[in-house]
Amino acid sequence: MRFVIVAGTPSSGKTSVMVHTIRHLLRSNLAVAACKIDCLQTSDDARYSRLGIPVAVGLSDYICPDHFYVANLEEIETWAQGQKADVLVLETAGLCHRCAPAVYDCLSVCVIDNLVGVDTPRKVGPMLSSADIVVITKGDIVSQAEREVFRYKVEMENPQARILDFNGLTGQGALALKNEILNCRPLEGISGRELRNPMPAASCSYCAGETIIGKSHQMGIIKKVDFGRGN
Amino acid sequence: MLDKITILGGLDKNGMPEKVQRLEIAAGEVLAAVGPTGSGKTQLISDIEQYAEEETLTGRSVLINNQPVNKNKDKRSLRYLIAQVSQNMNFVIDMSIEEFLLMHAQVRGIREPARTIEEVLAITNHLSGEPVTFSTNLTQLSGGQSRALMVADVAIISNAPVVLIDEIENAGIDRLQALEILTGQGKIVLVVSHDPTLMLMAGQRVVMKNGGMEKICRTTPKERKILEDLVRVEKQVAGLREHLRRGKSIGLDDNREEDNEKERLVLWQKF
Numbered sequence: 001m002r003f004v005i006v007a008g009t010p011s012s013g014k015t016s017v018m019v020h021t022i023r024h025l026l027r028s029n030l031a032v033a034a035c036k037i038d039c040l041q042t043s044d045d046a047r048y049s050r051l052g053i054p055v056a057v058g059l060s061d062y063i064c065p066d067h068f069y070v071a072n073l074e075e076i077e078t079w080a081q082g083q084k085a086d087v088l089v090l091e092t093a094g095l096c097h098r099c100a101p102a103v104y105d106c107l108s109v110c111v112i113d114n115l116v117g118v119d120t121p122r123k124v125g126p127m128l129s130s131a132d133i134v135v136i137t138k139g140d141i142v143s144q145a146e147r148e149v150f151r152y153k154v155e156m157e158n159p160q161a162r163i164l165d166f167n168g169l170t171g172q173g174a175l176a177l178k179n180e181i182l183n184c185r186p187l188e189g190i191s192g193r194e195l196r197n198p199m200p201a202a203s204c205s206y207c208a209g210e211t212i213i214g215k216s217h218q219m220g221i222i223k224k225v226d227f228g229r230g231n
Numbered sequence: 232m233l234d235k236i237t238i239l240g241g242l243d244k245n246g247m248p249e250k251v252q253r254l255e256i257a258a259g260e261v262l263a264a265v266g267p268t269g270s271g272k273t274q275l276i277s278d279i280e281q282y283a284e285e286e287t288l289t290g291r292s293v294l295i296n297n298q299p300v301n302k303n304k305d306k307r308s309l310r311y312l313i314a315q316v317s318q319n320m321n322f323v324i325d326m327s328i329e330e331f332l333l334m335h336a337q338v339r340g341i342r343e344p345a346r347t348i349e350e351v352l353a354i355t356n357h358l359s360g361e362p363v364t365f366s367t368n369l370t371q372l373s374g375g376q377s378r379a380l381m382v383a384d385v386a387i388i389s390n391a392p393v394v395l396i397d398e399i400e401n402a403g404i405d406r407l408q409a410l411e412i413l414t415g416q417g418k419i420v421l422v423v424s425h426d427p428t429l430m431l432m433a434g435q436r437v438v439m440k441n442g443g444m445e446k447i448c449r450t451t452p453k454e455r456k457i458l459e460d461l462v463r464v465e466k467q468v469a470g471l472r473e474h475l476r477r478g479k480s481i482g483l484d485d486n487r488e489e490d491n492e493k494e495r496l497v498l499w500q501k502f
Contacts, residue, residue, distance in 0.1 A: 115323055118334075143322050143377075144314045144391075145335045145384045152338040172277050175286060 001081060003187040006091045007101045007127045008111030009120070013137040013168035015044045017111050018089050020171035022051055024178040025087055033085035035076050037069045038093045054083040062209055065093040066199050069101060077190045087181060100126035100197040107184040108196070109177070111166075113138040114150050121153040126197035128154070133180055134161045137168050233392035234258050234296050236279065236419060241290030243443030244271070249289075251444035254437055258392070261410055261420040263430045266439030272423050275439065276395055279421070280313050289442065313421075314389040316381045317397035322369035328352070328380065329365035335388050347387060354383035354412060358405050360473070375404050382409045386416050393419045399429070407432060407462055428465060431458040 008014045015036075022032050034048040035056040048055040056079055060068035069092050080088040092101050097120075102108035110131035112121065115138050121128060128134060134154050139147045147165075154163060162180060166173030187193075204210075204220035235257050240249035256262045264272040271289075278291045282300040285292050292299065295312075324331060332351055336344040348365075356362045359379035363372065372380065378399060385394055394413050399406060410432055413420050422429050430436055431454050438446040450458075474481070 118324060140315075140317070141319050141321060141323075143320050143381050143384070144316065144389055145331070145381070146322065146324055148311065148389060149331075149335055149338050170273070170277075172281070176281065179286075 001077075001085055001186055002087045002181060002184055003077070003103075003106040003190065004087060004089045004109060004181055004184075005101050005103060005106050006089060006109045006111065007099055007131075008109075008135075009097070009113065009116055009124065012111045012113040012116070013166070014091055014111045015047055016168035017135055017137065017166050017174075017177070018091060019047055019051065020166075020168070020174035021177045021181070022048075022053065022087075022089065023171070024174050025181065026051065026053070028178075028182075030086040031084055032087045032089060033080040033083040034089045034091070035080070036091045037065055037072075039065050044091070054080075054085070060093070063207065064200070066099050066101060070195065070199060073103070073190050096200070097124045097127070098200040100130070100195065100199050102126065102130040102132075102196040103190070104194050104196055105185070105187055106190075106193070107132055107181060109133045109135060110161075111135045111137060112154070114142045114147060118146070118149050118153050121150070121157045124157070129158045130196040131158060131161050132184075133177070134158060134163045135166045135173070135177065136163060137166050139165050140167055140169075233419070236393065237294040237297065238275075238279065238444075239292040239294065240444055241283075241285065241287075241292075243289075243441050245441065247443070249291075249443035249445075251437065251447055254444060254447060256419050256421075256435075258417045258419055259414045260435075261414060261422060261433040263422040263424060263433035263436040264439060265424070265430050265436050266445075270439040271442040271444075272439050274442065275437070275444070276313075276397075276421060276423060279393070282312065311389065311391040313393045313395050314385045314391035315395045315397060316378065316385055316399065317395070318399060319397075320377075320381065322372065322377055322380075325368065325370055327365065328363060328367050328369060331369055332384065332388070335384065339388055339390060341388060351380070351383045351387050354386065355380045358382060358409055358412075360469075378404045379409075382413065386412050386418070392417075393421065395421045395423070396429075397423045398425070428458065428461045431455070431461065 006014050006018055018034070022034070025032050033054045035058065036042055036044045036048065037058045037060065039060050042057060045055045045057045056076065058068065058072055076090060077088065092099065108131045110128045112124065112128065112134065114136060136151060136154065151163060164173050164176050166177070201221045204222050205218055207220070210217050235255060238254040240252035243249055264275055266272055274289060278287050278289055279293055281287060282293050283291045284299060329348065332348040333344055336347055341347050352365060359375045361373065361376060363376050406429060410420060422433055424430060431450055433450065435447055435449050437444050438448060
């Protein structure tokens with residue numbers, strides 16, 4: 001089974017990109033299963049369901065969706081194998097720019113759009129810099145010059161990645177992404193594989209539901225602002 | 232160096248072979264794609280953008296200088312085959328024209344950025360009626376000024392050898408000049424439009440029907456004459472627009488009622 005991990009900035013069009021691409025995969029008679037990891041709510045599962053493929057949803061609720069995601073990778077794989085999938089598409093929530101969902105031997109796709117600004121690629125971190133493929137969306141509504149500058153900034157952050165322009169409305173670019181998925185090697189089990197980057201830490205009292213402000217309510221890994229480091 | 236693009240025909244929406252099986256466009260030429268909405272114009276452009284190799288829905292192939300494209304080998308050098316200027320595009324970066332053009336010039340590896348962006352600004356102001364300066368913010372540009380800057384930037388800074396002009400509206404930009412500037416840089420220009428003026432500005436037009444390339448028409452000498460008329464009328468409309476925008480009126484000092492259609496036409500064409 002090919003294991004495709006899709007991350008990206010909020011509202012960049014992750015689901016639209018994958019829905020168009022899955023259509024092409026289905027046309028080649030491949031069985032696809034999709035899993036969406038989100039935080040509080042999602043309606044993206046309905047969009048995947050309309051393709052007639054098996055869909056699972058994981059809501060992380062009060063836990064960082066990235067941590068929730070990594071703690072469930074084995075279970076998600078087992079579920080998809082039970083669905084006899086040839087390709088598993090696992091879409092993560094993409095809430096903070098510090099997400100780091102890429103796993104060695106899985107195909108890691110980062111979706112980012114032209115509207116987030118030319119400085120954003122530098123801010124995004126491992127989600128972008130460790131991706132195999134960077135999909136850039138919404139190029140149809142910004143100037144050619146901005147598209148070129150944005151793409152250059154993405155290349156600066158991740159010179160190895162294959163970069164694909166994608167129109168999430170028309171599906172242009174889906175064929176190229178499908179071919180990239182077909183070219184990646186199927187995964188022989190996710191257990192024991194390694195994250196490409198460590199995830200952001202999230203194990204303090206607030207992660208576990210604490211709401212009161214103040215030192216005496218803070219436990220676990222707590223990081224404080226270093227006021228000596230101003231510029 | 233790109234001298235020629237060739238599109239080898241595939242299938243229309245019914246799976247029948249397209250009537251046009253070979254379409255060639257040379258550097259410095261303008262090709263218009265015409266046909267009703269849904270006839271396949273956008274898909275044709277999309278095939279060219281993706282360097283189709285019979286794998287897209289239409290089964291078309293694109294040849295560059297008579298050679299098929301090796302997408303995996305040349306993916307970096309091929310990335311900007313087509314630069315686009317369309318009605319839906321906007322500048323979204325909050326930055327002055329100068330800062331942005333310098334950034335773009337740096338990204339494209341331009342050797343003399345200061346001189347180059349002067350040229351871009353001059354062309355921009357040549358194409359649009361209302362002048363802009365280096366300190367003008369991108370987000371403050373009018374529709375016409377934005378389009379003019381996009382054309383100038385595509386002509387001078389972007390290195391894409393093919394330029395797609397998609398549904399550019401009439402107001403605020405001299406389209407004939409824009410096409411001349413682009414083709415003068417040795418670019419191939421593709422025009423998608425429902426506007427007869429733009430269609431006739433092209434040397435040839437491909438007529439789309441039911442997803443297929445139905446016919447290629449070369450612009451005839453008579454059509455070129457009509458184009459001259461159309462351009463003249465557009466200039467007159469632009470003049471009328473300026474007249475009204477400057478707060479002037481027509482017919483205030485004239486008591487005679489003008490209800491004759493022909494006379495009215497002549498009247499506004501006069502100034």
